[in-house]
Amino acid sequence: MKFIDEATIRIQSGKGGNGCVSFRREKYVEFGGPDGGDGGKGGSIFVEGHPSLNTLVDFKHTRLIQAKPGSNGGSSQCTGSAGDDKTIYVPCGTIIWDVETNTKICDITQPNQRICLLEGGRPGLGNLHFKSGRNRAPRQSTLGEPSREKRLRLELRLLADVGLVGLPNAGKSSLIACVSAARPKVADYPFTTLDPKLGVVDYKQQTSFVMADIPGLIEGAASGIGLGDQFLKHISRCRLLLHMIDANGTLESVWHNYQVIQAEIKEYSNELVQKKQIVVLNKSDCLSDEDMNDMVIFFNKNQASPVISASTVTRHHIPDLLDMIVKQLACDD
Structure with a gap:
């Protein structure tokens, strides 16, 4: 449909x-x-x-x-x-x-x-x-x-607890497929996701929350470039944002990608950029442990949101990420 x-x-x-x-x-x-x-x-x-x-x-x-x-x-x-x-x-x-x-x-x-x-x-x-x-x-x-x-x-405007934002091919659809029964299209080219997708995440059979995946944002999205700007409204109701970043690159390029998305969110809505965020450095399996640790330390020093490295392929730190999400959501209740 x-x-x-x-x-x-x-x-x-x-x-x-x-x-x-x-x-x-x-x-x-x-x-x-x-x-x-x-x-x-x-x-x-x-x-x-x-x-x-x-x-x-x-x-x-x-x-x-x-x-x-x-x-x-x-x-x-x-x-x-x-x-x-x-x-x-x-x-x-x-x-x-x-x-x-x-x-x-x-x-x-x-x-x-x-x-x-x-x-x-x-x-x-x-x-x-x-x-x-x-x-x-x-x-x-x-x-x-x-x-x-x-x-x-x-x-x-979709009703979800957690909204995924990030550049195309950052691993947003892979994450929602990894932690829920949702099966969005996953491929190695940009804009695989064309419509918002919802997935229900069951956490340790104790609680559950709804996660929303929207099409990837690009620079200039708030001005109408790309697909993501028309779907940003769907995460305006979310209580928590997961900023997915492809960590498979140099520290300078990864940090630049983070700043691009933050700038687009702020230009779209000041209220949206004030929401709680968790920064997820995805594709940690592509980097050495030393490089990954250095990147996490750098992000912790230069921005205020919690940071975690993860891999949707190997499921490295995925349970820890879910723990962080549940704790952040519990703070709002």
Whole structure:
């Protein structure tokens, strides 16, 4: 299924039914009086989080969502039937914006969370309501409230505890495949990952957390270069960032790669760069122990985040990395 994280739709509530002008007709009753019923209420539009959805692909071709109108009132004081409500099911993590005012309407973060986006039209009143001592046979009623429309922008931001960031081919997909049941595409060329991927990591059968893998970032990503900038929003909800770095290189090049990603994250969002991070020097199996230790010491001296060397191929220090992640997440609870 294709991953789509943005969609624009138009919603329309149901029109309220009109009130009825009617009089009681019965044998031997000369002045039966008014008996026109009220109209039915128009259908409303609701949005609800669905636990099994993970993309907005359902809205790729569905641009107009309408609720049913209420029926008109009838004689014999019969009230019109209410219009059926319409429920829009979206993945958890969907933010809904009003296109016209560019304001946030709601944020669906929990399964079965249900919010009314557009109230249905109120029903019109039948002539029974207008009977009085002076007017015993009113011939007036009211119309139902007309339907209303809104243009909405749906924006999906994945809900994950840990987000993976880094340059292409840093080993992000390899890590999520190593520690979870997720099976993203892994290859030795850049931009193997084209869509965000989620994996659930079970930690020592005691706890679990969700890890998100996004396409690799490159220099200039915050300005729209490459693929990663459009997916950075998916890690904006993460409690912890794992900065994956390919350590198979000179110390100067590895440090430069670290600075490139940090600069792009900061340019995209100051809030994002303030999140807790763990720096993972991946592919430690390609370096000698002495070179790897020197690199870890250098990173510890020149930046504040915890640093660990690891290898997704040999699983070197992977259990230690999971311990660090769980401890960092526990500090937020």
